[in-house]
Each structure stands twice: as structure tokens, then as C-alpha cells.
Amino acid sequence: MKILVINGPNLNLLGEREPSVYGNDSLQSINDELSIQAAAMGCEIDFFQSNLEGRIIDELHDARLKYNGVILNAGAYTHYSYAIRDAIAAIKIPVVEVHLSNIDNRDEFRRNSVIAPVCAGRIMGFGRHSYELALKSMEFLVGEKR
Numbered sequence: 001m002k003i004l005v006i007n008g009p010n011l012n013l014l015g016e017r018e019p020s021v022y023g024n025d026s027l028q029s030i031n032d033e034l035s036i037q038a039a040a041m042g043c044e045i046d047f048f049q050s051n052l053e054g055r056i057i058d059e060l061h062d063a064r065l066k067y068n069g070v071i072l073n074a075g076a077y078t079h080y081s082y083a084i085r086d087a088i089a090a091i092k093i094p095v096v097e098v099h100l101s102n103i104d105n106r107d108e109f110r111r112n113s114v115i116a117p118v119c120a121g122r123i124m125g126f127g128r129h130s131y132e133l134a135l136k137s138m139e140f141l142v143g144e145k146r
């Protein structure tokens with residue numbers, strides 16, 4: 001099993017960005033932990049981060065040929081990027097939506113996820129553990145039809 005983790009805008013600043021909301025861990029340390037978990041699962045894992053919508057879309061397109069599933073934290077694009085939503089809908093591999101924070105108990109504008117209807121599932125509100133749970137979910141998602 002090969003999994004790609006995509007992080008969108010501002011997630012490169014994890015650790016220093018609003019730590020009361022997003023925690024003190026850097027993206028690198030979260031990714032390092034995921035690599036250890038993936039190795040224990042016998043799974044290959046790669047990571048990609050971009051602040052640019054089009055680069056995230058390109059990465060989703062490429063992922064359909066190289067990976068069995070994608071873990072995606074689209075950051076604020078979650079709430080309004082129909083282009084990312086369409087890219088997810090265009091590929092057949094499962095995409096799991098992830099958020100560190102619980103987007104349902106924050107600002108009103110964060111409650112809407114335009115990508116949720118085309119994702120296999122959503123895990124949010126558990127800080128860095130949201131990514132770990134998403135990786136775990138790939139064990140049963142991969143191989144199943146969306």
C-alpha cells in the first residue's frame with residue numbers, strides 16, 4: 001500500500017501558527033511520526049505540502065497513478081475550492097479529509113467543507129492524531145470501492 005499525505009496552505013507553519021488551535025508540533029515532526037506508523041503497517045508513505053491550489057490539484061492528479069490513497073488537509077481551501085473538490089471527484093483512489101481542529105466548533109465559515117461530499121471520510125479535531133487515524137483508516141479503505 002502506498003499513501004500520499006497532502007497538506008495545503010499555511011500548514012508549513014505548524015508549530016508556530018496559532019499553537020492554541022493547531023498545537024506545538026511542526027509539520028516535519030507530524031510527518032516523522034506518520035512515517036514510523038506507516039513502516040509498522042508495512043505501508044509506503046510520501047508527503048507533499050503547498051500553499052498553491054493548482055499545485056495541490058496537480059499532485060492529486062499524479063497521485064491516481066502512483067498511490068492507493070490520499071490523506072488531505074486542504075487547509076482553508078476546504079471551505080471554498082471547487083477546483084480541489086473536482087480533482088478529488090476525478091480520481092478513483094480514496095481521499096480522506098483531515099483537520100487538526102474541529103471545524104464544526106470554530107468560525108461559521110469553517111463549518112462548510114466543499115470537499116466532504118467527494119471524500120471517503122473525514123477525521124478532525126484530534127490534533128496531530130487526526131493524521132494517524134486517517135492513516136489507520138487506509139487499511140480498510142484501500143481496496144474498497146468509494
Ligand code: DQA
Nearest residue numbers: 010073075076099100101110
Ligand atoms: C485546518 C482547518 C481550516 O479551517 C484552516 O483554514 C486550516 C487548518 C485544520 O487542520 O484544522 O488551515 O484545515
